[in-house]
Amino acid sequence: xxxxxxxxxxxxxxxxxxxxxxxxxxxxxxxxxxxxxxxxxxxxxxxxxxxxxxxxxxxxxxxxxxxxxxxxxxxxxxxxxxx
Amino acid sequence: xxxxxxxxxxxxxxxxxxxxxxxxxxxxxxxxxxxxxxxxxxxxxxxxxxxxxxxxxxxxxxxxxxxxxxxxxxxxxxxxxxxxxxxxxxxxxxxxxxxxxxxxxxxxxxxxxxxxxxxxxxxxxxxxxxxxxxxxxxxxxxxxxxxxxxxxxxxxxxxxxxxxxxxxxxxxxxxxxxxxxxxxxxxxxxxxxxxxxxxxxxxxxxxxxxxxxxxxxxxxxxxxxxxxxxxxxxxxxxxxxxxxxxxxxxxxxxxxxxxxxxxxxxxxxxxxxxxxxxxxxxxxxxxxxxxxxxxxxxxxxxxxxxxxxxxxxxxxxxxxxxxxxxxxxxxxxxxxxxxxxxxxxxxxxxxxxxxxxxxxxx
Amino acid sequence: xxxxxxxxxxxxxxxxxxxxxxxxxxxxxxxxxxxxxxxxxxxxxxxxxxxxxxxxxxxxxxxxxxxxxxxxxxxxxxxxxxxxxxxxxxxxxxxxxxxxxxxxxxxxxxxxxxxxxxxxxxxxxxxxxxxxxxxxxxxxxxxxxxxxxxxxxxxxxxxxxxxxxxxxxxxxxxxxxxxxxxxxxxxxxxxxxxxxxxxxxxxxxxxxxxxxxxxxxxxxxxxxxxxxxxxxxxxxxxxxxxxxxxxxxxxxxxxxxxxxxxxxxxxxxxxxxxxxxxxxxxxxxxxxxxxxxxxxxxxxxxxxxxxxxxxxxxxxxxxxxxxxxxxxxxxxxxxxxxxxxxxxxxxxxxxxxxxxxxxxxxxxxxxx
Numbered sequence: 001x002x003x004x005x006x007x008x009x010x011x012x013x014x015x016x017x018x019x020x021x022x023x024x025x026x027x028x029x030x031x032x033x034x035x036x037x038x039x040x041x042x043x044x045x046x047x048x049x050x051x052x053x054x055x056x057x058x059x060x061x062x063x064x065x066x067x068x069x070x071x072x073x074x075x076x077x078x079x080x081x082x083x
Numbered sequence: 084x085x086x087x088x089x090x091x092x093x094x095x096x097x098x099x100x101x102x103x104x105x106x107x108x109x110x111x112x113x114x115x116x117x118x119x120x121x122x123x124x125x126x127x128x129x130x131x132x133x134x135x136x137x138x139x140x141x142x143x144x145x146x147x148x149x150x151x152x153x154x155x156x157x158x159x160x161x162x163x164x165x166x167x168x169x170x171x172x173x174x175x176x177x178x179x180x181x182x183x184x185x186x187x188x189x190x191x192x193x194x195x196x197x198x199x200x201x202x203x204x205x206x207x208x209x210x211x212x213x214x215x216x217x218x219x220x221x222x223x224x225x226x227x228x229x230x231x232x233x234x235x236x237x238x239x240x241x242x243x244x245x246x247x248x249x250x251x252x253x254x255x256x257x258x259x260x261x262x263x264x265x266x267x268x269x270x271x272x273x274x275x276x277x278x279x280x281x282x283x284x285x286x287x288x289x290x291x292x293x294x295x296x297x298x299x300x301x302x303x304x305x306x307x308x309x310x311x312x313x314x315x316x317x318x319x320x321x322x323x324x325x326x327x328x329x330x331x332x333x334x335x336x337x338x339x340x341x342x343x344x345x346x347x348x349x350x351x352x353x354x355x356x357x358x359x360x361x362x363x364x365x366x367x368x369x370x371x372x373x374x375x376x377x378x379x380x381x382x383x384x385x386x387x388x389x390x391x392x393x394x395x396x397x398x399x400x401x402x403x404x405x406x407x408x409x410x411x412x413x414x415x416x417x418x419x420x421x422x423x424x425x426x427x428x429x430x431x432x433x434x435x436x437x438x439x440x441x442x443x444x445x
Numbered sequence: 446x447x448x449x450x451x452x453x454x455x456x457x458x459x460x461x462x463x464x465x466x467x468x469x470x471x472x473x474x475x476x477x478x479x480x481x482x483x484x485x486x487x488x489x490x491x492x493x494x495x496x497x498x499x500x501x502x503x504x505x506x507x508x509x510x511x512x513x514x515x516x517x518x519x520x521x522x523x524x525x526x527x528x529x530x531x532x533x534x535x536x537x538x539x540x541x542x543x544x545x546x547x548x549x550x551x552x553x554x555x556x557x558x559x560x561x562x563x564x565x566x567x568x569x570x571x572x573x574x575x576x577x578x579x580x581x582x583x584x585x586x587x588x589x590x591x592x593x594x595x596x597x598x599x600x601x602x603x604x605x606x607x608x609x610x611x612x613x614x615x616x617x618x619x620x621x622x623x624x625x626x627x628x629x630x631x632x633x634x635x636x637x638x639x640x641x642x643x644x645x646x647x648x649x650x651x652x653x654x655x656x657x658x659x660x661x662x663x664x665x666x667x668x669x670x671x672x673x674x675x676x677x678x679x680x681x682x683x684x685x686x687x688x689x690x691x692x693x694x695x696x697x698x699x700x701x702x703x704x705x706x707x708x709x710x711x712x713x714x715x716x717x718x719x720x721x722x723x724x725x726x727x728x729x730x731x732x733x734x735x736x737x738x739x740x741x742x743x744x745x746x747x748x749x750x751x752x753x754x755x756x757x758x759x760x761x762x763x764x765x766x767x768x769x770x771x772x773x774x775x776x777x778x779x780x781x782x783x784x785x786x787x788x789x790x791x792x793x794x795x796x797x798x799x800x801x802x803x804x805x806x807x808x809x810x811x812x813x
Contacts, residue, residue: 002481002639003370003444004665006448015812018598023366024287027361028281030288033564036590036704044233045448046641046694050444050534050591051562054704055642055695062448062694069457069668075631078458104552257462288562364446370535371562424781427458429490438548441535442561445480445507 108438112332150185161204165293185247259320265391276376295380308398313390322390351411452666459673479637480507515750517542524555531567563595593711618728633677645700650688671804
């Protein structure tokens with residue numbers, strides 16, 4: 001379930017009663033509702049499901065995960081297949 | 084028998100839906116389309132040219148080999164980034180001729196217009212169609228116009244038919260594909276489908292994606308010329324076995340059709356298939372697979388392995404194929420089935436789509 | 446794409462798969478519940494990468510698979526009403542009801558519109574004041590706040606021609622029911638990352654201690670799933686049964702409070718029938734009394750949903766991870782995406798459809 005995709009919040013655009021953002025997903029930009037992520041600021045990444053941001057990406061946690069991956073990759077040694 | 088009994092005790096509903104009507108999926112270019120064609124059209128219209136299931140029919144008459152094709156354009160919206168229904172109607176039919184190895188000669192154009200369509204819009208679209216035909220060195224030599232009541236058709240439908248001439252020594256058919264042949268693609272997939280989707284109500288997104296709608300006959304001429312240089316003898320098939328333009332149903336459907344017609348398998352390299360970042364972004368967001376998204380300026384060529392490098396290089400010199408790639412090969416394994424080696428190095432099937440690909444939230 | 450591509454690295458996937466292989470001393474049985482995760486596993490061949498280290502089974506994680514046929518029947522009935530425009534997520538169009546599906550209904554003249562966001566359904570209401578717009582509100586906890594927002598918007602805009610046909614499901618009650626079953630083989634659980642993004646992890650932590658099995662909240666990219674598998678295997682090898690959060694870049698322990706508040710304002714728990722699993726108490730959501738005006742079932746005086754009959758689909762066993770789609774005698778024979786016997790074959794994420802699309806037995810049995 002739950003197809004949700006990370007995108008970069010470029011700009012907050014206030015509607016009459018709602019809060020929308022222009023969010024970029026690898027080159028395409030879509031209007032997304034920000035009601036559930038009031039703390040999101042331009043430059044943040046948000047995770048979007050059915051036209052709504054459901055969370056703000058924690059960049060530090062993302063980095064931590066990627067660092068863990070890098071360590072594992074290094075530990076696995078040079079004999080991993082080339083990409 | 085006992086299996087059936089066991090299964091019947093389980094709680095899960097859903098008998099087969101009854102298929103007594105045409106559904107939208109029948110027009111999607113996937114399995115349902117193929118089924119409809121095989122169950123209704125082919126048996127009724129049966130003849131050798133039609134049975135080949137190529138994008139065009141090659142007929143011999145008065146000593147010449149003529150290619151003949153027809154296509155109806157129902158695209159919505161009528162205007163989209165990179166084109167409109169008018170230019171699309173010309174490009175689509177020219178491409179069906181071109182991938183059969185034919186040089187386009189002339190076109191017909193029939194318009195079914197919904198009552199109420201603004202005249203300015205009609206003028207704009209007809210001018211666009213005319214300009215596309217002229218740019219391609221062909222002309223619309225005959226046509227027809229009908230107007231139907233409001234609600235009877237969606238603003239405008241255009242049918243174009245085309246005749247082309249196939250030169251001596253050119254003989255292409257998807258049944259010629261054989262194990263070892265390379266699969267060449269002239270560039271980025273998914274542009275047209277996403278450009279059109281981006282314009283539709285509801286799925287609006289700002290994007291720089293333009294439809295790739297283009298006439299490919301000068302590109303196919305380059306391929307055929309490169310192939311004939313590579314040809315060491317006059318046997319059939321030549322180094323280019325067949326070409327196909329992957330329109331509705333995308334790259335995946337076109338390759339599945341070739342695999343089925345030739346009784347061979349195909350294996351693709353995911354890493355080699357070019358997809359623009361913005362197209363990928365849109366597909367990720369909507370849960371669509373770019374392999375199934377429509378193209379209108381793309382072709383696949385199945386080429387003998389010894390000629391593939393030269394043909395690819397020749398392609399890359401053409402403006403519509405700067406990003407051409409070798410994306411995989413024809414194989415003797417798993418006849419009729421297309422597989423893909425993923426970016427992780429694992430393998431999966433690339434199925435024929437059953438109906439339209441629908442955006443999903445799950 | 447940032448925050449996507451990095452998790453699809455081939456070398457990382459291989460490094461993780463290797464680490465899993467060298468850590469596990471036996472073939473552990475792990476369940477992922479979310480259809481989106483099933484899709485990733487099969488689309489990237491993660492089970493091929495994992496080989497003998499781990500047996501992955503697929504749980505009832507696709508709301509499309511588990512939405513009762515009776516709900517689909519109601520949607521079809523409403524859609525065939527000439528005053529109604531039925532708005533639905535694309536996922537539901539091919540799901541079989543008792544006799545038909547929404548695509549067939551459209552062919553018979555029903556006005557069925559595919560939408561990406563429920564706010565489009567609200568827009569349709571405004572644009573067609575002479576028609577009744579019914580939004581088929583399905584989904585798990587990830588989608589509930591979004592569906593709830595549609596109701597709130599409709600209320601704010603004072604729309605009298607908008608209503609919801611609700612068939613929402615909650616994951617934990619179904620998982621508990623499954624894990625407590627005497628035939629349960631599952632030893633570790635990959636929890637659904639986007640459900641937890643909304644709901645937080647507490648219920649899954651409780652499940653881990655109640656059912657004494659390790660639970661890891663997992664994301665949806667190949668590296669996420671592989672890392673989550675590694676974390677589960679490490680726990681299983683050391684005999685622990687705790688909750689871990691692999692998807693911390695999106696999931697916080699308390700989830701998304703704003704989303705949960707809205708869900709709570711608009712919906713309340715109710716009993717729900719799960720296709721293939723039966724009736725599970727307090728496992729669904731319905732509109733609260735304050736929003737009864739937006740309940741399509743009330744507005745159109747729909748009779749209560751009838752109980753389902755048995756049929757040929759083996760999905761009950763598949764959804765509980767007791768069988769794989771390829772074990773089913775009907776798989777790819779009588780049952781295929783064009784003629785689905787049961788929901789798992791229909792949903793692009795349903796286990797059977799994923800297997801059918803990406804595997805289909807013979808073609809994939811040889812190693813490249």
